[in-house]
Amino acid sequence: MHITANFDAGNIDVINTDDKNDIQLAICPDVGGEFFQWFNFRLSGQIGEQYVLNILNAGEASYLEGWENYQAVASYDRQHWFRLPTSYKEGKLTIVAELECETIQIAYFAPYSYERHQDLLAAVQVHPLVTLEHLGETLDKRDLTLVKIGDGATHKRNIWITARQHPGETMAEWLVEGLLYSLLDSDNATGKQLLDKANFYIVPNMNPDGSVRGHLRTNAVGTNLNREWQSPSLDKSPEVFHVIHKMEATGVDLFYDVHGDEALPYVFLAGSQGTPSYSDRLAGLRDRFSDVLKLASADFQSEFGYEIDAPSEANMTVATNWVAERFDCLANTLEMPFKDNDNLPDEEMGWSPERSIKLGEASLIAMLAVVDDLR
Ligand SMILES: [Zn+2]
Numbered sequence: 071m072h073i074t075a076n077f078d079a080g081n082i083d084v085i086n087t088d089d090k091n092d093i094q095l096a097i098c099p100d101v102g103g104e105f106f107q108w109f110n111f112r113l114s115g116q117i118g119e120q121y122v123l124n125i126l127n128a129g130e131a132s133y134l135e136g137w138e139n140y141q142a143v144a145s146y147d148r149q150h151w152f153r154l155p156t157s158y159k160e161g162k163l164t165i166v167a168e169l170e171c172e173t174i175q176i177a178y179f180a181p182y183s184y185e186r187h188q189d190l191l192a193a194v195q196v197h198p199l200v201t202l203e204h205l206g207e208t209l210d211k212r213d214l215t216l217v218k219i220g221d222g223a224t225h226k227r228n229i230w231i232t233a234r235q236h237p238g239e240t241m242a243e244w245l246v247e248g249l250l251y252s253l254l255d256s257d258n259a260t261g262k263q264l265l266d267k268a269n270f271y272i273v274p275n276m277n278p279d280g281s282v283r284g285h286l287r288t289n290a291v292g293t294n295l296n297r298e299w300q301s302p303s304l305d306k307s308p309e310v311f312h313v314i315h316k317m318e319a320t321g322v323d324l325f326y327d328v329h330g331d332e333a334l335p336y337v338f339l340a341g342s343q344g345t346p347s348y349s350d351r352l353a354g355l356r357d358r359f360s361d362v363l364k365l366a367s368a369d370f371q372s373e374f375g376y377e378i379d380a381p382s383e384a385n386m387t388v389a390t391n392w393v394a395e396r397f398d399c400l401a402n403t404l405e406m407p408f409k410d411n412d413n414l415p416d417e418e419m420g421w422s423p424e425r426s427i428k429l430g431e432a433s434l435i436a437m438l439a440v441v442d443d444l445r
Contacts, residue, residue, distance in 0.1 A: 151180040
């Protein structure tokens with residue numbers, strides 16, 4: 071039996087593999103040591119055998135509620151991701167795998183690889199309305215790429231979408247993939263109408279360094295990008311620095327920042343209610359966006375979510391709050407579960423890439439519902 075995480079977005083520390091009924095593992099923390107929860111590794115063994123994997127430091131992970139009713143994700147072909155029997159007890163996450171093939175990949179959520187990221191950029195750039203723009207370099211010297219869609223006409227609304235500020239939240243890039251392909255599908259009337267009315271600025275992966283390194287939440291130097299929006303720097307958070315620079319040039323009329331939540335088993339929005347300039351206009355737009363998204367996707371709901379910030383008590387270092395205040399625009403964080411949507415549970419898959427993709431498609435309908443009134 072053999073375990074490796076020496077690949078793109080891999081993360082596991084192998085402590086002891088002597089007993090296949092007590093394989094001892096640990097998750098490697100992000101640089102800086104503050105965060106960890108993402109794991110991603112491959113186990114090779116014997117077909118028909120059962121392997122019991124214990125992640126011994128799960129009790130020190132960033133979100134302990136994240137392990138409650140959580141089932142690890144696995145795949146034999148790296149296309150279809152299903153759930154494995156998983157339990158959490160006394161600080162230990164136990165995953166049981168009975169092998170149907172010699173190797174199985176096991177992860178916190180279905181990975182979205184750096185290669186797939188390149189494939190996505192390459193696939194969309196052949197569309198006549200798409201331009202890829204190099205916004206700048208990350209600290210590991212990777213490209214930070216913006217997908218621009220539209221002619222940039224100033225009478226059109228400017229819609230900004232960012233994903234994977236937190237690199238372990240891979241469902242965010244799955245969603246962007248669905249949204250992009252749907253938006254560019256010439257048979258999709260919603261996309262066509264939106265492109266008549268809006269320019270799109272989409273960053274499918276805000277944190278490529280953290281993604282490749284197998285981080286949960288931070289970039290190459292351990293910075294949580296979603297706490298950097300008030301004062302980004304080239305040393306600590308060039309990703310945010312470059313995106314804000316571009317936003318200042320284009321303006322922002324709608325901002326959609328896509329994330330995953332470790333604990334809550336629901337899809338929900340977090341808005342900018344606590345920002346100093348929050349207004350009835352923004353509240354009205356937010357309500358309409360939320361109502362239409364509910365109709366467009368039964369996976370979305372507005373009953374469960376984060377506590378709403380009191381007036382003027384928002385954390386202004388967070389992207390959604392900073393952008394809402396700076397551009398007086400509708401700004402939403404979308405959260406998807408790592409676990410499942412408890413309103414529509416799927417025992418085999420849980421929340422999945424496929425459902426994230428569909429939610430990306432549905433998000434366009436909510437954008438169309440508000441686009442005329444964004445300014
Ligand atoms: Zn996040």
